[in-house]
Amino acid sequence: MTANTTGEQRRIGSGFGAHSTAAEVLDGIDLTGKTTLVTGGYSGLGLETARALTAAGARVLVPARRVAVAQESVGDLADVRELDLADLASVRAFADRVLDDGTALDIVIAGAGIMACPETRVGPGWEAQFAVNHLGHFALVNRLRPALTANARVVSVASSGHFLSGIRWTDPQFRTGYDRWLAYAQSKTANALFAVRLDALGVRSFAVHPGSILTPLQRHVPREEQIAQGWFGPDGGPAPGFKTPEQGAATAVWAATSPLLDGIGGRYCQDCDLAEPATTDDMLVGGVKPWAVDPADAARLWDLSAELTGVG
Secondary structure, three states: OOOOOHHHOOOOOOOOOOOOOHHHHHOOOOOOOOEEEEEOOOOHHHHHHHHHHHHOOOEEEEEEOOHHHHHHHHOOOOEEEEOOOOOHHHHHHHHHHHHHHOOOEEEEEEOOOOOOOOOOEEOOOEEHHHHHHHHHHHHHHHHHHHHEEEEEEEEEEOOHHHHHOOOOOOOOOOOOOOOHHHHHHHHHHHHHHHHHHHHHOOOOEEEEEOOOEOOHHHHHOOHHHHHHOOOEOOOOOEOOOOEOHHHHOHHHHHHHHOHHHOOOOOEEEEOOEEOOEOOOOOOOOOOEOHHHOOHHHHHHHHHHHHHHHOOO
């Protein structure tokens, strides 16, 4: 497997697009006998992802910090197990249980995350968005690598939010000058770089931009700020260009299952296809910025993440 570069980011004509749903992407794909793990699988896009994968025949594991809430949300849809991505001991315990069970994982979709939260410190003082969105998933996937099947795929849910920041190498934990949006952006760049490096190390991986969707992810963004950002139209509904949760879940499911991606990896995906290099700063147009697919930065971030977490 080879690492990704921006030169390799070209659409392949998947036959799907921005309005495709997860169910449409999985039409004709039989996942019977496959086991998938979906972090964040009990809310928003993650819940739609779990529904679609279950409908296609897969067994779905949903890690959850709030187990009771997750169980009420998913019902019989998935197997809920306790996990707090902000706590490396919890990550270790979860992974150990999976390995002890002998569970073989065919698909991992790393979709849990937080966005634009007030300055919060977790673990040894890590900035929460970098810790939860990236470092927790980094440790989780690396601890679960013995459970991954030979043809497993790992999908990291990134965002066009990466447009706002690369990795802040001199201050990744925002020790000075915390900015909630730049912290979110850095974590989404990290999600994309994680896929680049993991694929280069031999585990088929993709990063995806699900699109702009109004979900509980926006819980830390006041309604008036969402309106000021132009997220709502005059009728009070989502602005043009926003997707439904069913459409938002489609790209991750496509990246996890599409036979068109056999032999391809380490790429950034959007609208159920490979993304093109970004040519504007318009996040609704999307594409991928070069700092989110740079192999050297991906390797550097991997080493930093391994040093911080003691895993990898």
